[in-house]
Amino acid sequence: MKPADDSKVNYKDLVQRGYNSCAAEYDTSRQREAGPELTLLTSRLRDGATILDVGCGAGVPIARTLSQRFAVTGVDISGEMISRARANVPQATFIKGDIMSVELPPSHLDAAVAFYSIFHLPREEHPELLRRIYRWLKPGGYLLATLSYLNEAPYTEDYLGVTMYWSNYGLEDYKRIIEEIGFTLLKTTVVGHGYREEVQASEERHPLIFARKA
Ligand SMILES: C[S@@+](CC[C@H](N)C(=O)[O-])C[C@H]1O[C@@H](n2cnc3c(N)ncnc32)[C@H](O)[C@@H]1O
Numbered sequence: 001m002k003p004a005d006d007s008k009v010n011y012k013d014l015v016q017r018g019y020n021s022c023a024a025e026y027d028t029s030r031q032r033e034a035g036p037e038l039t040l041l042t043s044r045l046r047d048g049a050t051i052l053d054v055g056c057g058a059g060v061p062i063a064r065t066l067s068q069r070f071a072v073t074g075v076d077i078s079g080e081m082i083s084r085a086r087a088n089v090p091q092a093t094f095i096k097g098d099i100m101s102v103e104l105p106p107s108h109l110d111a112a113v114a115f116y117s118i119f120h121l122p123r124e125e126h127p128e129l130l131r132r133i134y135r136w137l138k139p140g141g142y143l144l145a146t147l148s149y150l151n152e153a154p155y156t157e158d159y160l161g162v163t164m165y166w167s168n169y170g171l172e173d174y175k176r177i178i179e180e181i182g183f184t185l186l187k188t189t190v191v192g193h194g195y196r197e198e199v200q201a202s203e204e205r206h207p208l209i210f211a212r213k214a
Contacts, residue, residue, distance in 0.1 A: 004154035004165050011154065011165045012077070012098060015120045019057075019078035022160035027058035027084050029160070029199040034065040037191050040210050041111055041144045045070060049110035052136065054099050054129075054145075055117020059085030059092065062115050067092045070110075075099050100125055100132070109136045114145040116194055116206070122154060123167040127177050134181050137213040143183060146191060146206040147174045171207050183211035 004011055019026070045051075049070045053063045056074025058081055063074045072092040076082050082096040095102060100121065112133045118126060133143055148168035156163050169177070175185060193204040 001155045001157050004156045004167070011122065011156075014156070014163060015165050016077045018159070018162035018164050019076075020080040021162045023058065023078060023080035023084055025160045026081075027060065027088070029195045030058065030060055031194055031196055032061055034061040035191065037189060037208055038062070038065060038113075038144075040187065040189070041113065041142055042066070042069065044142065045110055050108060052104070052109050052112040052133070053092075054112060054114035054133070055120065056085055056094065057081050057117070059089040059094070062113060063092050064089045066113070075102055100129060104136045106135050107138050109141050110138060111142040111144065112137060113143075115191075116146055118145060119148055119166045119168050120164070121167075123169055126169060126174075127181075130177060130183075131181055134183065134213055139213055141213045143178075143211045143213075144208065146208050147171060149205070149207055174209065178209065178211050182214050184214060186210045186212055 047069050051066050051070045051072050053072055053074040056063050056076050059074060063072050066072045067089050074085055074092060074094045075097055077098050079096050082094050085094045121129060149171050150168060151170035152168040154167035156165050178185060187210040189208050190205050191208045193200055
């Protein structure tokens with residue numbers, strides 16, 4: 001783990017290039033079926049509901065599972081991930097771009113999901129990202145997102161053969177930020193690492209927050 005504090009390095013570019021390089025390995029390492037955590041959301045939505053998948057990766061299992069009943073748009077900064085997502089989930093729409101730069105209409109989404117992606121953005125952007133999602137949601141729309149338990153200053157680490165970047169606030173900070181924006185926190189639960197057990201058997205845990213726009 002190395003501090004990511006070099007002002008000459010563009011860390012978003014590093015994330016983008018990193019995922020372009022490891023997209024194939026990530027895709028084959030990821031679980032093929034979504035866990036029960038998605039039903040928190042899917043049980044509350046009508047068929048055809050509009051869902052944004054933030055940092056959708058290769059689209060499996062999240063966008064693919066959601067696309068069975070809903071109209072899914074995935075956004076990802078990595079072109080390689082987007083190519084894979086288009087092949088894996090032809091029925092969904094995918095946009096290549098930084099989630100902080102894409103322009104989406106206000107109040108048009110029934111839900112937004114973000115699995116294992118927010119921690120790759122610089123943490124000072126996390127409140128603004130959550131505000132953007134809030135603006136894109138319809139009143140009563142839902143957010144289902146993995147966040148972090150630990151407050152972690154930006155760092156880089158080897159990951160699937162590339163150098164990758166992470167940064168996080170702690171869970172209590174996220175709860176405060178989410179409620180200040182106007183979300184009602186409905187539930188906080190926990191998910192594992194999301195990889196196939198043959199690939200990683202560790203006890204890694206991520207908090208999953210489920211919130212609703214007022
Ligand atoms: C660990 S993968 C998770 C992918 C997917 N959500 C899943 O559950 O498998 C993180 C993804 O977030 C994407 N990502 C990172 N920073 C992003 C940004 N600023 N905007 C959009 N996507 C981003 C990466 O390219 C990568 O595909």
